[in-house]
Amino acid sequence: MDLIVCSWCQSQNPGGTTSCDVCGAPLDDAVKVSDGGWREAPRLHDMAEFSFGTSTCQVEGDVVPVAELKLGQGDSIYFEHHVLLWKDEAVPITVMNTPGRSLGGMPSVVTVASGPGRVAVSRDAAGEMVVLPMHPSMEIDVREHAFLAASASISYSFVRIKGLANVLHGGNGMYMDRFVTQGGPGLLLLHGNGNVFERLLAPGEKMLLEPGAFLFKDASVQMNTHQLPVKTGLLSRGMYLAEMTGPGRIGIQSMYVHHGSDD
Amino acid sequence: MSMLPPPSAAPATAASYTCPYCRLDGDATGTSCTHCGAPVDIRARVSESGWEKQPAIKDMARIQFGQSTCQVSGMYVPAAELRLAQGESVYFSHDSLLWADMQITLGSQSLKGAWTRKKAGLPLVMMEATGPGQLALSDNNAGETIAVPLLPGRSVEVREHRFLMATENVTYDWFQSNIWYRATEGGGGGGIKKKAIGGGLGMLASMVLDTEIEAGGDKNEVTTHYPAGNFLDRFSATDSPGLLLLHGRGNVFTRDLAEGQTICVHAGAFVWKDATVGMGLHLERPKSGGWFVGWQPATPWLRMWGPGRVAVSSAYEPTEGTGRILNTSQASLVDWNQQMPAHLAGIGSVRGAAAAASTHDDKAFEAALDAFATSQGFTAGKDRNLAAVHSHAYSHPGGIEIGCRVVDTAASVAAVSSMTGMLGSRMAGLSGKISAKMESRLGAPTGGEPLEGLGVPATWKQTGDDSAVLAATKNGKVFTVNIKARMSPQDMMGWARAFAAAGLAAMQ
Numbered sequence: 001m002d003l004i005v006c007s008w009c010q011s012q013n014p015g016g017t018t019s020c021d022v023c024g025a026p027l028d029d030a031v032k033v034s035d036g037g038w039r040e041a042p043r044l045h046d047m048a049e050f051s052f053g054t055s056t057c058q059v060e061g062d063v064v065p066v067a068e069l070k071l072g073q074g075d076s077i078y079f080e081h082h083v084l085l086w087k088d089e090a091v092p093i094t095v096m097n098t099p100g101r102s103l104g105g106m107p108s109v110v111t112v113a114s115g116p117g118r119v120a121v122s123r124d125a126a127g128e129m130v131v132l133p134m135h136p137s138m139e140i141d142v143r144e145h146a147f148l149a150a151s152a153s154i155s156y157s158f159v160r161i162k163g164l165a166n167v168l169h170g171g172n173g174m175y176m177d178r179f180v181t182q183g184g185p186g187l188l189l190l191h192g193n194g195n196v197f198e199r200l201l202a203p204g205e206k207m208l209l210e211p212g213a214f215l216f217k218d219a220s221v222q223m224n225t226h227q228l229p230v231k232t233g234l235l236s237r238g239m240y241l242a243e244m245t246g247p248g249r250i251g252i253q254s255m256y257v258h259h260g261s262d263d
Numbered sequence: 264m265s266m267l268p269p270p271s272a273a274p275a276t277a278a279s280y281t282c283p284y285c286r287l288d289g290d291a292t293g294t295s296c297t298h299c300g301a302p303v304d305i306r307a308r309v310s311e312s313g314w315e316k317q318p319a320i321k322d323m324a325r326i327q328f329g330q331s332t333c334q335v336s337g338m339y340v341p342a343a344e345l346r347l348a349q350g351e352s353v354y355f356s357h358d359s360l361l362w363a364d365m366q367i368t369l370g371s372q373s374l375k376g377a378w379t380r381k382k383a384g385l386p387l388v389m390m391e392a393t394g395p396g397q398l399a400l401s402d403n404n405a406g407e408t409i410a411v412p413l414l415p416g417r418s419v420e421v422r423e424h425r426f427l428m429a430t431e432n433v434t435y436d437w438f439q440s441n442i443w444y445r446a447t448e449g450g451g452g453g454g455i456k457k458k459a460i461g462g463g464l465g466m467l468a469s470m471v472l473d474t475e476i477e478a479g480g481d482k483n484e485v486t487t488h489y490p491a492g493n494f495l496d497r498f499s500a501t502d503s504p505g506l507l508l509l510h511g512r513g514n515v516f517t518r519d520l521a522e523g524q525t526i527c528v529h530a531g532a533f534v535w536k537d538a539t540v541g542m543g544l545h546l547e548r549p550k551s552g553g554w555f556v557g558w559q560p561a562t563p564w565l566r567m568w569g570p571g572r573v574a575v576s577s578a579y580e581p582t583e584g585t586g587r588i589l590n591t592s593q594a595s596l597v598d599w600n601q602q603m604p605a606h607l608a609g610i611g612s613v614r615g616a617a618a619a620a621s622t623h624d625d626k627a628f629e630a631a632l633d634a635f636a637t638s639q640g641f642t643a644g645k646d647r648n649l650a651a652v653h654s655h656a657y658s659h660p661g662g663i664e665i666g667c668r669v670v671d672t673a674a675s676v677a678a679v680s681s682m683t684g685m686l687g688s689r690m691a692g693l694s695g696k697i698s699a700k701m702e703s704r705l706g707a708p709t710g711g712e713p714l715e716g717l718g719v720p721a722t723w724k725q726t727g728d729d730s731a732v733l734a735a736t737k738n739g740k741v742f743t744v745n746i747k748a749r750m751s752p753q754d755m756m757g758w759a760r761a762f763a764a765a766g767l768a769a770m771q
Contacts, residue, residue, distance in 0.1 A: 060310055060514065082529075085575065089545075124579050
């Protein structure tokens, strides 16, 4: 039987299937790439379903998508506590130990839901769900408060964005969430505000982003501040953009958090 | 050749159709339900868990009510465009009015109890529009317009600020939700504040097994929270069918709850429910412990139980971070610290992992110590059982204080090592250092003299004029007896030996 390779996560699926069993991406839709080289993140079909471990995830809704997870025995996911939309009463909730997270200015508590049972998570803004299956030994950095849920097999930490200028003016806060897989694969769900686009940067290739549009990147992509010779006001310092340097993937969101340039 | 005429076609009749969303009979020959606007030609989208996605009303779909019509246009923030017939009226919240033509008659509606709502800070002015004429209403959040046709005798209860419009024959009332909790102000980290605990890896390690966290901190301001809103709107059809339009933020899902069936819903996601569905405050205290998080405020939920329909939206009102919850309306409570299955403990909690990994049977150990202490005239004090550390205190009227403690060293170190996976590769080095430090801290006190006669390796150390400690090691566990008494060293050793012998006999 012919195999269909998912263009988003590169997983192989049996012929005849219409959505990827690993990331839920439609297999029968053409890949949409803009002339500028940005690829649209796959728009998941309503009720698309995919699996991880002994669990399944079903994505519902197209304005503010919901990830409904059926957790198998022994499987767990973690998330910021306020994104939990509903849960079976019997699903236990645990607080994950995230030392220093509150010190990083992130007011959310990372909690763990454990199977067996069902839970659903969603963000509170119109946008798209981005499914990032992670192979072993991968590291992905994500804008703070953009991750929706991750399987327990993915290690979680957060990193300070390097460079003082970036901290002060880059507009992306001081920390990014970092997700790392070690021996096994994992599933990472993000929520992008508006529409989400991705591109692959070659080694040394650079791209400037509005800092508020940054959504995720491979850890191999360097992120720094780039100052433009533009004054946006009499007393302002100027306009700053995020300079991304490959190699690796970067993802952006079209409805971004505008940080301004004169604050 | 015979000219057999073809069979005559059956006369066309409107196929009967029951809309799966509003549950009313309608005409299947159209593309959308005339009562609620739901598309007719799509199959129901029901998730595996039973939530049914309310299909968005198709762009330009029409809903008939009386002699008037409602046309819904737009996708992201739909507008409901009403063409009102002569003498027909609708009412709506004044802040929903998008536009109106010059023919429509607009006025305000008198509402009993409006002062109460006004006092609650709600800018409520209910307006009434009477045909003939046209007007349009919309919310200002991305989402869906939901039509809820009401048959006579049916009531629904709606979260405040979700209401868009109702026909004049739908009665409107509101009532206090009576779902509330009072809590201290929260802050970063969900309202927790760590006590000063000193620095250094040794202290860091001690936190793992004995964290002291207090809630609320110096933010003593107390706030009352209403997770379902202070008020709920109630809409009822009495004598004739009516139409209710709501706006759900994001996508809207409904489900039927059977008699007694329950679901926990994010407090900000609730949109509407049948009046038959019960709703109450539900508090869940997540399993916590270990690193910097020894205490967590309970998470408030809306617990709903059938029979009846419930609707939630995927975009919700963010819940406010709180500190310690002081008191609540009637609520159910689950504390996962008490109910956490052992196999889950290692995921988020080092303390839980240590407890799960511990092989020490404290019940038998405690019973043996209690029996011995009681027989000698001691009184049992407060126990301190922290994961793989179990402590029991005894005091004698003659001025003897005994503290017996068992540490399952191997389990504790294994639990700390498990943090490597949770913290990520960048923290692996730190985790290793903490493990090493713990191993040295939790072991037998150093510098003591060897003590014979207990059948296991043991040491004795005088720590002060009136205090000493006996440490014994058995099966990877360290058993210490701390004694504080004004007596000779020989007598202190005698008492410590006696307690050690009683405990070691029961220690596996």
